[in-house]
Amino acid sequence: MAQPIHEDTGRPESEEERADRNLSDLLQELRVALPGVQVLFAFLLTVPFTNRFHDLDDFQKHLYFGVLLCIALATILLVAPTIGHRILFRRQQKEFLVTVANNLTLAGMSLLALGMTGSIALIADFIFKPVTTVVVTVLMASAFIGFWFLGPLMRRSNLPPK
Numbered sequence: 092m093a094q095p096i097h098e099d100t101g102r103p104e105s106e107e108e109r110a111d112r113n114l115s116d117l118l119q120e121l122r123v124a125l126p127g128v129q130v131l132f133a134f135l136l137t138v139p140f141t142n143r144f145h146d147l148d149d150f151q152k153h154l155y156f157g158v159l160l161c162i163a164l165a166t167i168l169l170v171a172p173t174i175g176h177r178i179l180f181r182r183q184q185k186e187f188l189v190t191v192a193n194n195l196t197l198a199g200m201s202l203l204a205l206g207m208t209g210s211i212a213l214i215a216d217f218i219f220k221p222v223t224t225v226v227v228t229v230l231m232a233s234a235f236i237g238f239w240f241l242g243p244l245m246r247r248s249n250l251p252p253k
Contacts, residue, residue: 109224110185117172117192117223125169128203131210134211135141161206168199 104112138144138155147155172192179188207230215224 107185107245110189111240114176114185117189117196118176121172121196122219124200124203125166128166128199129147131206132159132166135159137210144245149208151213151216154209154216158206158213161202161209163197165202165206168195168202171195186225195210200239204232204239208232208235 097238102109135155135158172188172195175191208228211231212224212228215227219227
Protein backbone atom coordinates (compact mmCIF):
# COMPACT_ATOMS: atom_id res chain seq x y z
CA MET A 92 0.00 0.00 0.00
CA ALA A 93 1.41 3.38 -1.00
CA GLN A 94 2.02 6.00 1.65
CA PRO A 95 -0.16 9.10 1.55
CA ILE A 96 1.42 12.27 0.17
CA HIS A 97 2.23 14.69 2.98
CA GLU A 98 0.23 17.89 2.45
CA ASP A 99 3.07 20.27 3.50
CA THR A 100 5.90 18.70 1.52
CA GLY A 101 4.27 16.82 -1.34
CA ARG A 102 6.38 13.79 -0.38
CA PRO A 103 5.12 10.32 0.39
CA GLU A 104 6.08 10.32 4.07
CA SER A 105 4.47 10.06 7.47
CA GLU A 106 4.69 12.83 10.09
CA GLU A 107 7.42 10.85 11.84
CA GLU A 108 9.41 10.40 8.64
CA ARG A 109 9.07 14.11 7.88
CA ALA A 110 10.30 15.01 11.38
CA ASP A 111 13.22 12.55 11.00
CA ARG A 112 14.17 14.09 7.64
CA ASN A 113 13.85 17.66 8.92
CA LEU A 114 15.98 16.95 11.97
CA SER A 115 18.57 15.14 9.87
CA ASP A 116 18.73 18.06 7.42
CA LEU A 117 19.09 20.57 10.25
CA LEU A 118 21.83 18.61 12.00
CA GLN A 119 23.70 18.27 8.69
CA GLU A 120 23.50 22.05 8.20
CA LEU A 121 24.89 22.56 11.69
CA ARG A 122 27.79 20.22 10.85
CA VAL A 123 28.72 22.68 8.11
CA ALA A 124 28.51 25.80 10.30
CA LEU A 125 29.97 24.58 13.58
CA PRO A 126 33.61 23.96 12.63
CA GLY A 127 34.03 27.53 11.42
CA VAL A 128 32.36 28.93 14.53
CA GLN A 129 34.53 26.80 16.78
CA VAL A 130 37.74 27.80 15.00
CA LEU A 131 36.80 31.48 15.21
CA PHE A 132 35.96 31.13 18.90
CA ALA A 133 39.24 29.33 19.63
CA PHE A 134 41.18 32.02 17.79
CA LEU A 135 39.38 34.80 19.66
CA LEU A 136 40.22 33.15 22.98
CA THR A 137 43.94 33.50 22.20
CA VAL A 138 43.90 37.16 21.13
CA PRO A 139 44.26 38.78 24.60
CA PHE A 140 47.41 36.75 25.16
CA THR A 141 49.21 38.14 22.12
CA ASN A 142 51.87 40.86 22.34
CA ARG A 143 49.85 43.40 20.34
CA PHE A 144 46.62 43.18 22.35
CA HIS A 145 47.80 45.98 24.64
CA ASP A 146 48.03 48.20 21.52
CA LEU A 147 44.22 48.19 21.20
CA ASP A 148 42.41 51.31 22.37
CA ASP A 149 39.40 51.11 24.69
CA PHE A 150 36.90 51.04 21.81
CA GLN A 151 38.76 48.15 20.17
CA LYS A 152 38.97 46.20 23.43
CA HIS A 153 35.23 46.63 24.01
CA LEU A 154 34.52 45.66 20.39
CA TYR A 155 36.73 42.59 20.78
CA PHE A 156 34.86 41.53 23.92
CA GLY A 157 31.50 42.06 22.20
CA VAL A 158 32.68 39.91 19.28
CA LEU A 159 33.90 37.22 21.69
CA LEU A 160 30.52 37.17 23.44
CA CYS A 161 28.64 36.99 20.11
CA ILE A 162 30.69 34.01 18.97
CA ALA A 163 30.41 32.29 22.36
CA LEU A 164 26.62 32.72 22.28
CA ALA A 165 26.50 31.58 18.65
CA THR A 166 28.40 28.44 19.66
CA ILE A 167 25.97 27.78 22.51
CA LEU A 168 22.92 28.21 20.27
CA LEU A 169 24.32 26.15 17.40
CA VAL A 170 25.33 23.25 19.65
CA ALA A 171 22.06 23.33 21.64
CA PRO A 172 20.04 21.29 19.07
CA THR A 173 22.49 18.41 19.35
CA ILE A 174 22.37 18.47 23.14
CA GLY A 175 18.57 18.71 23.07
CA HIS A 176 18.40 15.75 20.73
CA ARG A 177 20.57 13.67 23.06
CA ILE A 178 18.54 14.60 26.15
CA LEU A 179 15.19 13.95 24.45
CA PHE A 180 16.41 10.84 22.61
CA ARG A 181 13.66 8.22 22.21
CA ARG A 182 11.02 10.47 23.74
CA GLN A 183 9.06 11.10 20.50
CA GLN A 184 9.97 14.81 20.53
CA LYS A 185 11.39 15.24 17.02
CA GLU A 186 8.80 17.79 15.86
CA PHE A 187 9.48 19.86 18.99
CA LEU A 188 13.24 19.47 18.48
CA VAL A 189 13.03 20.56 14.85
CA THR A 190 11.00 23.68 15.72
CA VAL A 191 13.23 24.73 18.62
CA ALA A 192 16.44 23.82 16.77
CA ASN A 193 15.36 25.89 13.77
CA ASN A 194 14.86 28.95 15.98
CA LEU A 195 18.14 28.37 17.84
CA THR A 196 19.97 27.97 14.53
CA LEU A 197 18.55 31.22 13.14
CA ALA A 198 19.51 33.07 16.32
CA GLY A 199 22.96 31.44 16.36
CA MET A 200 23.64 32.30 12.73
CA SER A 201 22.52 35.89 13.40
CA LEU A 202 25.02 36.13 16.25
CA LEU A 203 27.67 34.55 14.04
CA ALA A 204 27.04 37.19 11.36
CA LEU A 205 27.23 39.93 13.99
CA GLY A 206 30.43 38.48 15.47
CA MET A 207 32.10 38.09 12.07
CA THR A 208 31.12 41.62 11.08
CA GLY A 209 32.48 42.85 14.40
CA SER A 210 35.72 40.94 13.82
CA ILE A 211 36.16 42.62 10.46
CA ALA A 212 35.38 45.99 12.05
CA LEU A 213 37.97 45.38 14.78
CA ILE A 214 40.69 44.42 12.33
CA ALA A 215 39.86 47.30 9.98
CA ASP A 216 39.84 49.77 12.87
CA PHE A 217 43.21 48.47 14.05
CA ILE A 218 44.97 48.78 10.67
CA PHE A 219 43.07 51.45 8.69
CA LYS A 220 41.48 54.86 9.06
CA PRO A 221 37.93 55.25 10.39
CA VAL A 222 36.41 55.80 6.93
CA THR A 223 37.76 52.46 5.68
CA THR A 224 36.50 50.78 8.85
CA VAL A 225 32.97 52.12 8.37
CA VAL A 226 32.86 51.23 4.66
CA VAL A 227 34.16 47.69 5.18
CA THR A 228 31.88 47.09 8.17
CA VAL A 229 28.80 48.30 6.27
CA LEU A 230 29.73 46.15 3.26
CA MET A 231 30.20 43.04 5.43
CA ALA A 232 26.96 43.65 7.33
CA SER A 233 25.15 44.20 4.02
CA ALA A 234 26.56 40.96 2.60
CA PHE A 235 25.39 38.96 5.61
CA ILE A 236 21.98 40.60 5.64
CA GLY A 237 21.56 40.20 1.89
CA PHE A 238 22.85 36.69 1.31
CA TRP A 239 21.93 35.04 4.61
CA PHE A 240 18.63 36.72 5.40
CA LEU A 241 17.12 39.15 2.88
CA GLY A 242 17.45 36.89 -0.18
CA PRO A 243 15.78 33.88 1.44
CA LEU A 244 13.16 36.09 3.12
CA MET A 245 12.30 37.73 -0.21
CA ARG A 246 11.93 34.32 -1.81
CA ARG A 247 9.80 33.14 1.09
CA SER A 248 7.52 36.17 0.82
CA ASN A 249 6.80 35.21 -2.81
CA LEU A 250 5.75 31.67 -1.91
CA PRO A 251 2.13 30.78 -1.19
CA PRO A 252 1.22 30.87 2.51
CA LYS A 253 1.47 27.61 4.40
